[in-house]
Each structure stands twice: as structure tokens, then as C-alpha cells.
Amino acid sequence: MIEFIAGVFTSSNYWFIVLRSTAPILLVTLGAVITEQAGIKNMALEGSMLWAALTGVIVSAFTGSPWLGMLAGILASVTIALILGLFALKLDANAVLCGVALNLFSTGGTVFVLYSLTGDKGISSSLPSKIIPFIKIPFVENIPWIGKVISGQNLIVWLAAIAVVVIHFILNRATIGRRIKATGENIEAAKAAGIDPIKVKFFTLIASGILAGIAGCFLSMGYTSNFTSGIAAGRGYVANAAQVVAGGTAIGAIFASLIFGLTDAMATYLQNIGLPPELIQALPYLVTILGFIVVTLIRDRRESIRKRQLLEGKLPKGSLKPAAVGGGNGAAGGGGAA
Amino acid sequence: MELQVLRSHGHTIIFISHKLNEIFKFCDRVSVMRDGKLIGTHNVADVDRQTISNEMVGREVLLSVSKDKAKAGDKVLVAKDLSYIDDFGIPALDHVSLALRKSEILGVVGVDGNGQSELVRILTGSARTLSGSVVVKGKDLTNQKPGALRRAGVAHIAEDRMTVGTALPASIEDNLMADRYFHPEYKGRAGFLKRAAMAQAAAEIVTTFDIRCKSAKQPVASLSGGNMQKVVIGREFTADADILVIAQPTRGVDVGAIEFIHKRIIEMRDQGKAILLVSSDLQEVMSMSDSLVVMNSGKIVAYFEDASTTTDKELGLYMLGLKKQNPEEIGKVLHE
Amino acid sequence: MNNIKAKRPGPLASVRLFFTDRDKLEPAVITLLAAIFAILMGVGLIFIVSKDPVTSTKNFLLGPFLRTYNFYYLLVAMVPITFTGLALCIIYQLKYMSLIVDSSFYTGAIVATAIGVRLALPAGWHPAVAMLAAGLAGGLIGTLPAILKIKWRANELVSSLMFNYVFYFFGSFVILYFLRDRNQTILASMPFQKTFALPKLVENTQLHAGFIIAAVFVVLVSIFLFRTKWGYQIRITGANPKFAAYAGIPVASVAIFAHFVSGFIGGIGGAVEMSGLYRAFIWQMNPSYAWDGVIVAMLARKNPKFVPVSAFFLAYMRVGADFMSRRGDVAFEFITLLQGIIILILASDKIANYFKARRLRRNALAAEAALADGATGISGVAGKGGRA
Structure with missing residues (x-):
């Protein structure tokens, strides 16, 4: 068993699959992180991905262009995010319930549209859809091991890496990042500072829609080459759990989604040594829950130790981060003095 | 300080605070405001802290509360x-310590946000203390849940009736019964509630406390602030508790x-309850209390x-x- | 003013109250409008995609009543969604969002299958034992998201959705490795014992005794929520958890217990479905009745009394859509799409309070006008709405 696992972890093929399985989860997790930082929970990410995956396939099949397909997929995904925003922010609906509704709408809606177009409810294989290209990197592909891991990945795997940088920049450097955090931490204070929280929340919803859209397109135009019903397979929900593990940062999102990616990739291997595939399929979801619990346990423990130290005067006053936000930067902290 | 930098750049700053420092x-x-009125404006250089605090506190006649002198009894908390x-x-x-005695109102004064709320929440089980102990009638109830403290005879009027003291969407009756629905007079066999007995008891409180x-079936949300507070007080004062923690x-009444x-x-x-009274209305605490503690920055700084x-x-x-x-x-x- | 009668008003009075009390009438009207809107939207969709929209629409709207078989099928279809709807009423009364009932229901069906296949028990006892075991399993599973939320602040909806995948795969594993009928080409368990079947209510239809059991549970859950101390605790905790904790209600145990009861009902639902409708476990995928339960509970405004009405409505839509899709070119899934839209509408406070807001605005304007006319008296300018 140990030998087997060691064998898997040194295999370049395993890490190739890890990157491939992590990319879509990473993209949606970033989406969940950015909306959560603005104080709105986007539970409709699953639905966004479904629509993106389907729209991408349909539009690429009819136009012959994977790029137009992807653009349309992203637009579809953003539309779902905007509907969520419309109901949750403008019509005072419970955002989580809206998410549930939109996922139901999307699960049924995508199958309905697929059937109406193709007469098939399960898979879009009758549509001549296109694929987003895989990227072979000259020279790098010849490097032993590393080349096999990173060369030949889909463009979107690279996009996911870029997205981390972009979201990190948005959250930490740009003015909009400060606005997002201010809105998420204290909406009244944000308003007082002249920020329009609704606008900020819509901005994050659109961003999450774009990210989920890219991820959705990847699933049907790269990860696999068809749309199948329920193709998102709960990744939109996993993202909302991973978001907590990520602690509200883009870098954290990498680790959080790696938990899922590592397990997901391992599943393929475990199947080969005869473990029941059903149990293996359950593993990524189970590990996501466990990851969540462990991270929260560690955070709670660290916080209680710090409080004790504060009490005993070993730390300077006011050096605690607010617990609920989970690792938001101290920058916005001192605002509430008066 | 950033404020001074801003001032030196020519910005006009309006700074609102209740902290003299x-x-x-x-x-x-500095301008002093009280009760929505401007009391006075001074140059800070020309005025002393005494004058400002006098103006802040005001000199209105005390609300006349007629009461006899306290006959404080044994320590209960x-x-x-x-x-x-x-x-x-x-x-x-x-690191705050205090004791409550029977038939005595111990007032707590202090500018809002100097630890009074946390003290109340710890004494009633709504928050956990990091050190020390809470002993009620000889029983150690440190960091117990509110239910345990209520069973030990601690009633609590929460400072915020909208978010803690009531359940706004629930009926007046449900609000009044929330701490006693399990008493034998309201709970029948097999977990069934005696709704008629509950309605009866609620109606009595509504009458005695003039809600x-x-x-009594209408939601608390539909009541005015004063009547909402009477719901809270009606429940807590009929809870048959020996200790009342009142915040x-x-x-807003x-x-x-x-x-x-x-x-x-x-x-x-006068019925022999031990009462802790916390209020940001200085007149109120002064006229109601038999003894007083003053809090500043999370500490007790004086006891009278x-x-x-x-x-x-x-x-x-x-x-x-x-x-x-x-x-x-x-x-x-x-009182040791 | 304070002479409140402790006597409960008679049934007629409460009906009269319902129609005169606008705070109660208006939400009911909105709910009805949402349902009608969904049906109209469904018809619209049919006209967009169908080559023969008139027949399809007729089949969709009238299908359930065109044949007696269909009507009985509608009644049968009410059973599982009544169970999940009731289970979710409890969760929503608590103001939680967990969808763990899906796991409870599915695992309940698996547990019942195991008992139906493996155990030899006398008729009558057999399904009863299966229901009890399924209920316990469902109840225990049901507590998981509540425990995670209380101990580690995990969002209960997110964790329950994760668990739903875990238990779905685990359930399929159990069927495949322990209960599979290897003579079947499709995935199916071995056939149930004869004693496991619930009796049919009407010969030659699918209508089974589970319908009665569901009806009994409607009554039981109503009593549980509105007449017992547990229901009281749940409702107060849902109305304001901070208040409940302050009043001494053990909110953590209440949440966990409520989830247990909810899961218990879901588990029983799964067992009833198995013993009432099937001869073996043949689900190729999770029927996900919990998602239907969401809409049943929401249409019922989380009051178990109204669950049969909303379950009937949803079953009507589903049976109609099923009938239509079998005879035409419209996919059955469009019903799921409509369900999503109904929930969106019902979840929106602004829509739900539309009439009320309009009424309050009108009152306020009238009061203002009265003041402008120099009329005396501070008329009933109602303050803020009821929401907190």
C-alpha cells in the first residue's frame, strides 16, 4: 500500500491529472472567495457552471469556434450570477435559497435545452462541439517529469493560474479590493465611507460568474469533450466549502482546491488497485468536509491561545484578527475606534 | 496621528466622541450636545475637563424615585x-470582581462600551469568561449556559430588546413563555404543552404589566418600543428569580x-431580590441604586x-x- | 383593551380571521400567484419548443385527470414529496437551510432495501421494522450538518450537499456489493420478500398504504411543531436564535434534535417509497426528492398543515409533465426548471411583501394628505413593516 502510494506520488501522470482536476475547482473557489469577501454567498456557482458548459458546447458547435463558445458560456454563467444578484440584492431574497433555486433551474434547464436541441437527455455527443486547445510548451515538454506534468495541459489550466494572480491582486492591491472587504466586514461602515455595497456585490458576482463560466467551459470543452447532464458534479458546492478553507485569500484557494484535486486524481489510481469506485467517488466530497473541519479546528485553537496570551499580557493589545472573517488582512481593522 | 496630518493639510475635521481624552x-x-440640543461650544485651550463633563452629564433634577433605604441581606451572587x-x-x-446582595440594587455606571455589556453577558451565561468564577447562591456556575443560570434564579433583562430580549416574529405569548414553557403547569405528559394554561398565564402578564x-397572539414586532420592553420586563419579573440582572x-422607552x-x-x-442595574442613563442609575460601581476600560474604578x-x-x-x-x-x- | 380571552377561537372564527387578516391573506395570494405564474411559464416554454404545442399543453395541464390511472399516479407521487416537504418544514421552522433530507431519504431507501431483501418477518411487521430502521438511519444522518454547523460553523447547506454526494455513492456501493441481483442487466437489488410490500389501497393501481402513512405524518408533524415543547423550542429558536439562547433554550441540542426528527421523517419516506411502490431497488440515480421538498415546504409556508396542498400541486405538475413528455417532444425536466423559478419568486421578500408595502405606502400617503388638509389626529401611520 505504502509502495503504491509512493508510486502514485512520484508519477508525473498523477500530477498531470492533479493539475487538470484542480483547475476547475480552483476557478470556482476563487469565485466563491471573492463573493464571500463582499459578504454574499454565491450558491448558484453550480448552476453557472452547468449553463456555461452547455452554452459553450452549443455555440462552439454552431459557430465552429471554441473561443466564441467559451465567450458565450461565460456570458451564460454571468447571467445566472446576475439573476442571483437581482433577487438577492434588489428583491431582498435569501441569497442561499436563491442559489438553491437557480441550481434547480439550471439542472432541469440544461437538460431541457439539450433535449430540445438534440433529442438526447444525457450527452451532447451529437453536437460537433469544439475543444479549447491543449498547450504543448516547446523545450519544457522535453524536461523529464516536469515536462510531462505541465506541458500538454489545457489552456484553461493556465488561465486558472492567472486567475489566482488576478484575484489576489484585486483583493489586496486594488481600490476595489478594499471596497470589497469593507462591504463584507461592515456594510454600514462601508456605506458611511461612500461605498455602494450593492454595486460592489454585483461586481464580485460578475467576477465569480466569469470564473465559474471558464470552469464550466473547461468541463465540457477540455476536461471532457461533451456536455453531460449534471456535468458540474457538485463542484460549485465544493467551491463554497473550499472557500472557507481558503480563508478568504486567493493563495488559500490554491491549497483548498488542491485538497479536492489530489483526492480526485487519486481516485483514478485507487480504482486500479480494486477499491470500489463508488467509495472512491465519494472521497473528494468527504475529504472536502474533513479539510473544512480541520482548518476550522486549527483556527479556533490558534485564536483561543492568542486570547489567553493577550489576557496574560504577552501580546500587544488589539493584535487579534476578527474570528468570523477568517484571516482577512489587518489593513481594514482599526476603522471602528469611535 | 493621521488626523493631525489631515488638519495640517487644510482639511476641516468634525470629530465625534464621548471620550474626553x-x-x-x-x-x-469642542461643542457639547445633550438630548439633541447644543449645550455649549468652547475653544479646547480655554476650557477644562471638569466643565465639559459637567455639560455632558447635565444638571437636570433627578427623576424622583421614592424608595426606602436598602436593607441589604446576604450575598447571593x-x-x-x-x-x-x-x-x-x-x-x-x-479582571472584574463584584458581589450582589439581597434587597439591594447595585448600579453600574460607565460610559457605554467600557465593559458593562460584557459583565452582564458573563453573569447571565451569554458569554464565557476567560478567567475567574461566577458563584450563584454557593453554586459554581462559571461559564454555564443561560438556561443553567436561569434555573439557579438569575433573570436577565437584555440591553437590546430587538435582537436579544425578544423574538420579534413570534407572538407575545410565545415570548412571555420562553423561559418557563417546561414548568409543570405548562407542560403535560409526553412533551405536550398546555396551550390554554400558557395563554392564560400570558394574558395575566399582559394585564399586570399593561402591555x-x-x-397576545400578535407578533412582538407589531408593538411599540415601550410595550416591547414591557414584554421583556413582564417575563423577567415574573420568572420567580432571586437575582435580576438588568441592562x-x-x-428608547x-x-x-x-x-x-x-x-x-x-x-x-423590596421583595428581597438582588439587583444589578446597568444603564447609560446616569440619572437613572444614581436615583435607583443603593450602591454603585463605576467602570472604565473594562475595570471597576470605584465602589460606593x-x-x-x-x-x-x-x-x-x-x-x-x-x-x-x-x-x-x-x-x-x-463584602468579604 | 387588555381583556384577552384565553379561550381558543373556534374554527369558523379562524377562517374569518384568515380572510380579514391581510397579513395572512396576502402571502397566500402571492403563493397562489407564483404557482399560476409557473404554470403559465411552463405553457410558454411548451409553445417555444414543441411542434404540437396545443396537444402538449393539453397533456400537461389535463393529463393528470384524463385517465384514472394518471390520477392515482398523482396521489402516489404525492407520497415521497410529502415526506421530504414535512422534513423540510421542520428545518425551515428552525431557519436552517440544510438539504440533508436527501441523504436521509436515499439512505432510508437503502436500509429498507436491505431489510426487505435480507430479513424474513411477518407481513405488516416487515415494512414497519424497515421504516423504523430507515427512520433511525435517516435521523442520525440528518444530525450531521447541524453538528458541523454548531461545532465548526460549517454552512449547513454546503455541508449537507457534500454529504448528499457521500451518502449517494455509499448507498450505491451497498446495493452493488451486498444486495445486487446479478441476474439483472441493469443495476438492481435482489427482489424484496413478499411480506415487505405495503398493501394497495385500490386494486390495479399503484396507490398504496404509504399514502395513509404520509397523511398520518402530516398530522403528527403539525402536532409536533405546534403542540409540543420540542416544536415550541424549534419555532422560538428559528424566530430568533439569540433570543432563544438568552431565554435558556438549549439551542444547540434543539437544532440537532430537529435535524434528527427531520431526517427520521425523510428516512421513513424512503422506506415507504420502497415498500409501497417497488419490488426491488431499481433507482439508477438519486431521485432527489429533497429538492422537491424545498418547494413543497415553501409553498406550504413551512406549515405542515398546508403540505398536502402544495404536494398535490407539485405532483400535479410532475405527473402532467411526465404524461406530456411521454407523448410529445417536451422534456420532463422542464418541471425542474419551473420549480427553480417558483422558489426564486417565493424567496423574495420584496415580492412577498408587495401588497403589504403597497398598503402601508397608501396608508402613509393618506395620513400625510390628512395632515396637509389640517385634519387633526395622528392617524394610523404604521411604522416600519413587520420585518426585522
């Missing part, structure tokens, strides 16, 4: 060395209701065994952290 540190001119650190890492409560409503009993509530509190004391021996001016100095008693004087609050 800040005013004297940052400001050039002893809290020792309580500490609390809030989520921002600020020690909101810093103005169409029906902001008359905040109309004058008529205030008088009513004050009378009830004195009645409770007889509340009538101090003045609002003197209290103001303690409240603002300008004066502090020595530990021995403060320690008398434990």
Missing part, C-alpha cells in the same frame, strides 16, 4: 476575576413606561457602598478615567 488630544474647538477579550483583541473586561396590544431597562419600569424595579428590591454619598460630578471623573479608587476601596464591593 480624545477631544483634548485632537481637537481645537459572587463574581470574581472576570475577563473577556473581544474579537478584535481588545480586553473588554479586565398594550390587541391580542438598559428604559433605553417613553416617559410613562420609564416611570412604570422604575417603580417595578424598586418593588422587586452608599450611592447617595457621591455626586454626578464625582462619578463623571471616574467614568472618564480621570480618577481611580485604590484596590482596597474597590475590593469592598465583594
Whole structure:
């Protein structure tokens, strides 16, 4: 068993699959992180991905262009995010319930549209859809091991890496990042500072829609080459759990989604040594829950130790981060003095 | 300080605070407001802290509350060395000790946000203390849940009736029964509730506490602030508790209701209850209390065994952290 | 003013109250409008995609009543969604969002299958034992998201959705490795014992005794929520958890217990479905009745009394859509799409309070006008709405 696992972890093929399985989860997790930082929970990410995956396939099949397909997929995904925003922010609906509704709408809606177009409810294989290209990197592909891991990945795997940088920049450097955090931490204070929280929340919803859209397109135009019903397979929900593990940062999102990616990739291997595939399929979801619990346990423990130290005067006053936000930067902290 | 930098750049700054230290540190001119009125404006350089605090506190006639002198009895609640650190890492409560005696109202004064809320929440089980103990009638109930403290005879009027003191969407009746639905007179066999008995009891409280409503079935949300507060007080004062922890009993309540509530509190004391009274209304605490503690920055800075021996001016100095008693004087609050 | 009668008003009075009390009438009207809107939207969709929209629409709207078989099928279809709807009423009364009932229901069906296949028990006892075991399993599973939320602040909806995948795969594993009928080409368990079947209510239809059991549970859950101390605790905790904790209600145990009861009902639902409708476990995928339960509970405004009505409505839509899709070119899934839209509408406070807001605005304007006319008296300018 140990030998087997060691064998898997040194295999370049395993890490190739890890990157491939992590990319879509990473993209949606970033989406969940950015909306959560603005104080709105986007539970409709699953639905966004479904629509993106389907729209991408349909539009690429009819136009012959994977790029137009992807653009349309992203637009579809953003539309779902905007509907969520419309109901949750403008019509005072419970955002989580809206998410549930939109996922139901999307699960049924995508199958309905697929059937109406193709007469098939399960898979879009009758549509001549296109694929987003895989990227072979000259020279790098010849490097032993590393080349096999990173060369030949889909463009979107690279996009996911870029997205981390972009979201990190948005959250930490740009003015909009400060606005997002201010809105998420204290909406009244944000308003007082002249920020329009609704606008900020819509901005994050659109961003999450774009990210989920890219991820959705990847699933049907790269990860696999068809749309199948329920193709998102709960990744939109996993993202909302991973978001907590990520602690509200883009870098954290990498680790959080790696938990899922590592397990997901391992599943393929475990199947080969005869473990029941059903149990293996359950593993990524189970590990996501466990990851969540462990991270929260560690955070709670660290916080209680710090409080004790504060009490005993070993730390300077006011050096605690607010617990609920989970690792938001101290920058916005001192605002509430008066 | 950033504010001074801003000023030197030519910005005009309006700084709103109730902390004198800040005013004297940052400001050039100061206006005092009370009850929505402008009381006075001074150049900070030309005015002393005493004058400002006098203006802040005001000199209105005390609300006349007629009460006899307290005949304080045995200690029923002893809290020792309580500490609390809030989520921002600020020690909101810093090793506070006090004791409550029967037939006595112990008032707590202090500028809002100096640890009073945390003290109340720890004494009633709504928050956990990081150190020390809470002993009720000889029983150690440190960091027990509110239910345990209520069973031990601690009733609690929460400072915020909208978010804690009531369940707004629930009916008046459900709100009044929330701490006693499991008593034998309301709970029948197999977990069934005696709804008729509950309705009866609720109706009685509605009458005795003069809660103005169409029906006890209507949601608390539909009541005015004063009547909402009467729901809270009606429940807590009929809870048959020996200890009453009362926070902001008359905040945002109309004058008529205030008088009513004050009378009830004195009645409770005369019945032998031990009462802790926290209020940001200085007049209220001074006129109601038999003894007083003053809190500043999470600590008790003064204790007056007889509340009538101090003045609002003197209290103001303690409240603002300008004066502090020595530990021995403060320690008398434990009556050891 | 304070002479409140402790006597409960008679049934007629409460009906009269319902129609005169606008705070109660208006939400009912909105709910009805949402349902009608969904049906109209469905018809619209049919006209967009169908080549023969008139027949399809007729089949969709009238299908359930065109044949007696269909009507009985409608009644049968009410059973599982009544169970999940009731289970979710409890969760929503608590103001939680967990969808763990899906796991409870599915695992309940698996447990019942195991008992139906493996155990030899006398008729009558057999399904009863299966229901009890399924209920316990469902109940225990049901507590998981509540425990995670209380101990580690995990969002209960997110964790329950994760668990739903875990238990779905685990259930399929159990069927495949322990209960599979290897003579079947499709995935199916071995056939149930004869004693496991619930009796049919009407011969030659699918209508089974589970319908009665569901009806009994409607009554039981109503009593549980409105007449017992547990229901009281749940409702108060849902109305304001901070208040409940302050009043001494053990909110953590209440939440966990409520989830247990909810899961218990879901588990029983799964067992009833198995013993009432099937001869073996043949689900190729999770029927996900919990998602239907969401809409049943929401249409019922989380009051178990109204669950049969909303379950009937949803079953009507589903049976109609099923009938239509079998005879035409419109996919059955469009019903799921409509369900999503109904929930969106019902979840929106602004829509739900539309009439009320309009009424309050009108009152306020009238009061203002009265003041402008110099009329005396401070008329009933109602303050804020009821929401907190």
C-alpha cells in the first residue's frame, strides 16, 4: 500500500491529472472567495457552471469556434450570477435559497435545452462541439517529469493560474479590493465611507460568474469533450466549502482546491488497485468536509491561545484578527475606534 | 496621528466622541450636545475637563424615585476575576470582581462600551469568561449556559430588546413563555404543552404589566418600543428569580413606561431580590441604586457602598478615567 | 383593551380571521400567484419548443385527470414529496437551510432495501421494522450538518450537499456489493420478500398504504411543531436564535434534535417509497426528492398543515409533465426548471411583501394628505413593516 502510494506520488501522470482536476475547482473557489469577501454567498456557482458548459458546447458547435463558445458560456454563467444578484440584492431574497433555486433551474434547464436541441437527455455527443486547445510548451515538454506534468495541459489550466494572480491582486492591491472587504466586514461602515455595497456585490458576482463560466467551459470543452447532464458534479458546492478553507485569500484557494484535486486524481489510481469506485467517488466530497473541519479546528485553537496570551499580557493589545472573517488582512481593522 | 496630518493639510475635521481624552488630544474647538440640543461650544485651550463633563452629564433634577433605604441581606451572587477579550483583541473586561446582595440594587455606571455589556453577558451565561468564577447562591456556575443560570434564579433583562430580549416574529405569548414553557403547569405528559394554561398565564402578564396590544397572539414586532420592553420586563419579573440582572431597562422607552419600569424595579428590591442595574442613563442609575460601581476600560474604578454619598460630578471623573479608587476601596464591593 | 380571552377561537372564527387578516391573506395570494405564474411559464416554454404545442399543453395541464390511472399516479407521487416537504418544514421552522433530507431519504431507501431483501418477518411487521430502521438511519444522518454547523460553523447547506454526494455513492456501493441481483442487466437489488410490500389501497393501481402513512405524518408533524415543547423550542429558536439562547433554550441540542426528527421523517419516506411502490431497488440515480421538498415546504409556508396542498400541486405538475413528455417532444425536466423559478419568486421578500408595502405606502400617503388638509389626529401611520 505504502509502495503504491509512493508510486502514485512520484508519477508525473498523477500530477498531470492533479493539475487538470484542480483547475476547475480552483476557478470556482476563487469565485466563491471573492463573493464571500463582499459578504454574499454565491450558491448558484453550480448552476453557472452547468449553463456555461452547455452554452459553450452549443455555440462552439454552431459557430465552429471554441473561443466564441467559451465567450458565450461565460456570458451564460454571468447571467445566472446576475439573476442571483437581482433577487438577492434588489428583491431582498435569501441569497442561499436563491442559489438553491437557480441550481434547480439550471439542472432541469440544461437538460431541457439539450433535449430540445438534440433529442438526447444525457450527452451532447451529437453536437460537433469544439475543444479549447491543449498547450504543448516547446523545450519544457522535453524536461523529464516536469515536462510531462505541465506541458500538454489545457489552456484553461493556465488561465486558472492567472486567475489566482488576478484575484489576489484585486483583493489586496486594488481600490476595489478594499471596497470589497469593507462591504463584507461592515456594510454600514462601508456605506458611511461612500461605498455602494450593492454595486460592489454585483461586481464580485460578475467576477465569480466569469470564473465559474471558464470552469464550466473547461468541463465540457477540455476536461471532457461533451456536455453531460449534471456535468458540474457538485463542484460549485465544493467551491463554497473550499472557500472557507481558503480563508478568504486567493493563495488559500490554491491549497483548498488542491485538497479536492489530489483526492480526485487519486481516485483514478485507487480504482486500479480494486477499491470500489463508488467509495472512491465519494472521497473528494468527504475529504472536502474533513479539510473544512480541520482548518476550522486549527483556527479556533490558534485564536483561543492568542486570547489567553493577550489576557496574560504577552501580546500587544488589539493584535487579534476578527474570528468570523477568517484571516482577512489587518489593513481594514482599526476603522471602528469611535 | 493621521488626523493631525489631515488638519495640517487644510482639511476641516468634525470629530465625534464621548471620550474626553480624545477631544483634548485632537481637537481645537469642542461643542457639547445633550438630548439633541447644543449645550455649549468652547475653544479646547480655554476650557477644562471638569466643565465639559459637567455639560455632558447635565444638571437636570433627578427623576424622583421614592424608595426606602436598602436593607441589604446576604450575598447571593459572587463574581470574581472576570475577563473577556473581544474579537478584535481588545480586553473588554479586565479582571472584574463584584458581589450582589439581597434587597439591594447595585448600579453600574460607565460610559457605554467600557465593559458593562460584557459583565452582564458573563453573569447571565451569554458569554464565557476567560478567567475567574461566577458563584450563584454557593453554586459554581462559571461559564454555564443561560438556561443553567436561569434555573439557579438569575433573570436577565437584555440591553437590546430587538435582537436579544425578544423574538420579534413570534407572538407575545410565545415570548412571555420562553423561559418557563417546561414548568409543570405548562407542560403535560409526553412533551405536550398546555396551550390554554400558557395563554392564560400570558394574558395575566399582559394585564399586570399593561402591555398594550390587541391580542397576545400578535407578533412582538407589531408593538411599540415601550410595550416591547414591557414584554421583556413582564417575563423577567415574573420568572420567580432571586437575582435580576438588568441592562438598559428604559433605553428608547417613553416617559410613562420609564416611570412604570422604575417603580417595578424598586418593588422587586423590596421583595428581597438582588439587583444589578446597568444603564447609560446616569440619572437613572444614581436615583435607583443603593450602591454603585463605576467602570472604565473594562475595570471597576470605584465602589460606593452608599450611592447617595457621591455626586454626578464625582462619578463623571471616574467614568472618564480621570480618577481611580485604590484596590482596597474597590475590593469592598465583594463584602468579604 | 387588555381583556384577552384565553379561550381558543373556534374554527369558523379562524377562517374569518384568515380572510380579514391581510397579513395572512396576502402571502397566500402571492403563493397562489407564483404557482399560476409557473404554470403559465411552463405553457410558454411548451409553445417555444414543441411542434404540437396545443396537444402538449393539453397533456400537461389535463393529463393528470384524463385517465384514472394518471390520477392515482398523482396521489402516489404525492407520497415521497410529502415526506421530504414535512422534513423540510421542520428545518425551515428552525431557519436552517440544510438539504440533508436527501441523504436521509436515499439512505432510508437503502436500509429498507436491505431489510426487505435480507430479513424474513411477518407481513405488516416487515415494512414497519424497515421504516423504523430507515427512520433511525435517516435521523442520525440528518444530525450531521447541524453538528458541523454548531461545532465548526460549517454552512449547513454546503455541508449537507457534500454529504448528499457521500451518502449517494455509499448507498450505491451497498446495493452493488451486498444486495445486487446479478441476474439483472441493469443495476438492481435482489427482489424484496413478499411480506415487505405495503398493501394497495385500490386494486390495479399503484396507490398504496404509504399514502395513509404520509397523511398520518402530516398530522403528527403539525402536532409536533405546534403542540409540543420540542416544536415550541424549534419555532422560538428559528424566530430568533439569540433570543432563544438568552431565554435558556438549549439551542444547540434543539437544532440537532430537529435535524434528527427531520431526517427520521425523510428516512421513513424512503422506506415507504420502497415498500409501497417497488419490488426491488431499481433507482439508477438519486431521485432527489429533497429538492422537491424545498418547494413543497415553501409553498406550504413551512406549515405542515398546508403540505398536502402544495404536494398535490407539485405532483400535479410532475405527473402532467411526465404524461406530456411521454407523448410529445417536451422534456420532463422542464418541471425542474419551473420549480427553480417558483422558489426564486417565493424567496423574495420584496415580492412577498408587495401588497403589504403597497398598503402601508397608501396608508402613509393618506395620513400625510390628512395632515396637509389640517385634519387633526395622528392617524394610523404604521411604522416600519413587520420585518426585522
